Amino acid sequence: MADPKGFLTTGREVAETRPVAERVKDWNEVYVPGSLLPIISKQAGRCMDCGIPFCHNGCPLGNLIPEWNDYAYRENWQAASERLHATNNFPEFTGRLCPAPCESACVLGISQPAVTIKNVEVSIIDKAWDTGDVKPQPPERLSGKTAAVIGSGPAGLAAAQQLTRAGHTVVVYERADRVGGLLRYGIPEFKMEKRHVNRRIEQMRAEGTKFRTGIEIGRDLTATDLRKRFDAVVIAAGATTARDLPVPGRELNGIHQAMEYLPLSNKVVEGDFVSPPITAEGKHVVVIGGGDTGADCVGTAHRQGAASVTQLEIMPRPGEERSAGQPWPTFPMLYKVTSAHEEGGERVYSVSTTHFEGDADGNVQSLHLVEVEFVDGKLTQKPGTERVIPAQLVTLAMGFTGTDVENGLVSQFGLALDERGNIARDADFATNIDGVYVAGDAGRGQSLIVWAIAEGRSAARGVDRYLTGASELPAPIRPTDRSLTV
Numbered sequence: 001m002a003d004p005k006g007f008l009t010t011g012r013e014v015a016e017t018r019p020v021a022e023r024v025k026d027w028n029e030v031y032v033p034g035s036l037l038p039i040i041s042k043q044a045g046r047c048m049d050c051g052i053p054f055c056h057n058g059c060p061l062g063n064l065i066p067e068w069n070d071y072a073y074r075e076n077w078q079a080a081s082e083r084l085h086a087t088n089n090f091p092e093f094t095g096r097l098c099p100a101p102c103e104s105a106c107v108l109g110i111s112q113p114a115v116t117i118k119n120v121e122v123s124i125i126d127k128a129w130d131t132g133d134v135k136p137q138p139p140e141r142l143s144g145k146t147a148a149v150i151g152s153g154p155a156g157l158a159a160a161q162q163l164t165r166a167g168h169t170v171v172v173y174e175r176a177d178r179v180g181g182l183l184r185y186g187i188p189e190f191k192m193e194k195r196h197v198n199r200r201i202e203q204m205r206a207e208g209t210k211f212r213t214g215i216e217i218g219r220d221l222t223a224t225d226l227r228k229r230f231d232a233v234v235i236a237a238g239a240t241t242a243r244d245l246p247v248p249g250r251e252l253n254g255i256h257q258a259m260e261y262l263p264l265s266n267k268v269v270e271g272d273f274v275s276p277p278i279t280a281e282g283k284h285v286v287v288i289g290g291g292d293t294g295a296d297c298v299g300t301a302h303r304q305g306a307a308s309v310t311q312l313e314i315m316p317r318p319g320e321e322r323s324a325g326q327p328w329p330t331f332p333m334l335y336k337v338t339s340a341h342e343e344g345g346e347r348v349y350s351v352s353t354t355h356f357e358g359d360a361d362g363n364v365q366s367l368h369l370v371e372v373e374f375v376d377g378k379l380t381q382k383p384g385t386e387r388v389i390p391a392q393l394v395t396l397a398m399g400f401t402g403t404d405v406e407n408g409l410v411s412q413f414g415l416a417l418d419e420r421g422n423i424a425r426d427a428d429f430a431t432n433i434d435g436v437y438v439a440g441d442a443g444r445g446q447s448l449i450v451w452a453i454a455e456g457r458s459a460a461r462g463v464d465r466y467l468t469g470a471s472e473l474p475a476p477i478r479p480t481d482r483s484l485t486v
Contacts, residue, residue, distance in 0.1 A: 002073035003045030010042050012113035020343050024302045027189040027269050029096075030339040040123040043116045044072035050107045054329045055117060058105025058484050060454040061087045061094075062476045065102060065117055072120050081128035084121065087476065089158045089453060090200060092129070093183060095122030096192045098450045099292070105329035105484060129199065136206035139167040145467040148173060148230040150217045150409070153181025154449050155440025156236030157204070158456025159463070162473050163234075164209045166464050171230070172209060175216035178270070181238060183449075185263035188296050190303070190339070194269070218408030227413075232435045232463045235423060236456060237409060239441035243398040245288060249356025254364040258293050258397040265300050280306035284390035286367050287311040288353060289397030292338070297395040299340030309345035310389060314372060314379070317349040330484055352381065356391070367391040403442040420445055425479050428462035429455070437463050443479065451483070 003010075016035040017023070023030050047069035055065045064083050071080035084091050095118055106114035128134050145168045149160045152174040164170045178184050180197045201211070215221055217237075226233060242257045244250070256278055264276035275281075280301035287297045290313030301309045318335045326332040341347065350372055357366045371385035402421030403410065410423065416432040418424045422445050423431060423438040430437050439459035440452040454477045464471035 002047055002049065002070045003042075006042070006045035006073070007048050007108050007112065007115075010046050012046070012116060013039050013043060014116055015119050017339060017342070023190065023339075024343050027265075027303060029193050030190050036119055036123045037127070040116075040120055041073050041075055044069040044120045046108065046115045047073075048108055052107075054105040054107055055102040055115075058101040058103075058329060058331070060451050060477050060481065060483070061457075063087045063102065063121075068124060069115065069117075069120055072124055077124060077127045077131065078133050080124045081133050084124050084128075085134075087474070089161050089457070090154065091121050091125040092196045092200075093154060093192065094450050094453065095119075095125060096196070097187060098448060099331075101331045101448075101450070101483060104331045107329075110328050134203065136203050137165055138207045139165055141167055142169065143167040143468060145169070145232070146171075146230045147232045147234065147463055147467070148226055149234045149236060150226075151181055151236035151238055151440070151442070152179045152211065153183060153236060153238055153440060153452060155238075155442075155452040155456040155459075156181065156234070157200070158453045159234045159236060159439050159460045160209050160456075161204055161207070162457055162460035163463060164204065164207050166460070166471070166473055168464070168467060170209050172211045173215050173217055173221070173226075174211065174213045175220075177214055179211050179213060182259075185266050186259060186293075186296075187266075188262060188300055189266060189269045190299055191296065194266070216407055218410075218412055223409065223412035227435070232437065232467055233413075234456075234459055234463060235409070235413075235415075235431070235436065235438045235442050236440045236452075236459075237403055237442045239400040239402050239422070239446045240404050241401045241421075242396065243401050245353060245396055245398065247353055247355050249358060249364065252356055252358040252364040253362050254392060255356065255394040256396070258287075258289070258297050258395050261395045262293075262296055262300060265304070276304070278393070280304040280309075280393050282307055283392035285309045285393045285395070286389065286391040287395050287397055289313070289399070290315065290347070290349070291397065291399065293399075294395075294397035295338040295340045297397055298345050299338075299343060301393075302340065302343045302345070306393075308390070310391075311345060311347045312351050312353065312369065313347070313349045314352050315349065316374075317347075352379070354386070356394070357388075364391055364394055367394065400441070400446045402445065427478060427480075428465065429459035429479055430462055430466070435466065437466075448483075451477075455479075 016032040068080045068083040100118040103114040149156045149172045285301040285306045322332045351369045354368045371382040416424045439455040458475040461473040461475040
């Protein structure tokens with residue numbers, strides 16, 4: 001145990017954020033650089049080293065949290081990094097982007113604020129990079145087997161790294177112009193600077209993984225060609241079919257899916273544009289959808305100089321404390337104020353968009369909404385609550401319904417889909433087509449980055465066993481596992 005009295009003597013402290021007035025003027029991460037190291041050892045010492053550490057169950061990766069908390073408390077950063085990497089290929093991604101279900105399952109959280117597990121994680125990995133403890137791990141020998149990975153998001157990267165380290169020759173195909181999937185173009189720079197992705201890609205290249213960008217399987221390269229070239233295929237193409245809003249006026253200019261809007265700002269930071277083709281500058285912006293992607297749109301609009309930002313959510317505002325129906329150690333649905341919300345804007349709950357209005361040139365100018373409530377389990381409009389708000393840029397951040405079926409990938413492989421529209425798989429993450437596996441959102445549906453990495457690791461074990469007859473790679477989850485939530 002780290003500090004036997006740590007949870008009694010030390011209060012919870014989290015990473016310090018930069019002042020709002022400063023950070024909305026740039027795209028750097030919102031946290032004060034280096035602010036965690038002075039406090040993180042004591043924070044790690046709050047870990048109780050529980051007899052049954054429920055944080056393990058809260059984390060799909062099965063991270064060895066009490067162990068690396070102990071090493072961090074003792075400032076043995078190399079050992080902490082080794083334990084962290086034992087279960088997680090990319091802790092700098094999860095330490096910045098994961099909503100930390102491990103903290104919701106922390107035993108200390110029953111009676112006190114939980115251990116800052118996420119902050120400890122990111123401190124360990126950042127220290128490991130700074131001290132050079134993160135090194136390429138090329139295989140000792142090659143198997144002579146080849147594998148293709150479709151998609152370079154967290155699931156695809158995890159699967160590719162595991163298979164490369166097992167000795168297989170791995171090629172990752174990415175349809176975008178840069179590697180990273182949604183890590184690259186779906187996550188704003190202020191949440192995770194892309195230098196973290198870049199150095200992991202370089203590590204993987206040094207290990208032997210090959211990357212091919214600008215190639216979409218199904219359009220640029222057929223499934224038949226891919227299967228001829230490789231002994232096995234892992235589909236990690238994500239769930240990229242966005243949920244739409246089919247109401248009158250949807251066709252107006254200025255209404256975009258979040259994943260049409262967000263990548264353009266990232267491309268500005270990458271140097272592809274001087275200014276984004278779709279910008280919030282000087283406009284009244286409405287974000288439809290109250291989740292993390294919606295918050296990303298809010299933060300992006302602030303940095304682009306929006307005149308106003310309003311975020312709409314059809315569900316009621318969550319409470320600030322656990323409800324009786326969401327007991328520990330489940331992941332509770334609580335009212336969350338992200339860094340983007342701290343920067344301004346209005347959040348409106350229990351409303352539904354009825355239609356949009358535009359100007360003579362076909363540009364959206366306003367949005368009509370109505371308050372809604374649940375009556376006998378059905379969402380019902382409340383008469384007399386209709387109102388109009390200005391809207392010159394609207395982003396739809398309402399989630400995703402499944403993997404892309406229009407590019408031919410599903411039909412060309414002949415893949416079976418489950419009842420939710422995801423690619424069906426068995427206990428080894430294998431599809432109905434021999435030698436073809438699926439990992440991440442393409443098989444699970446829209447989920448968290450930590451689930452994507454866990455699925456990539458598990459699918460890699462299935463592929464390794466298929467190629468060689470046995471595998472020593474870990475498989476942290478099964479396809480049927482679900483999050484510890486309600």
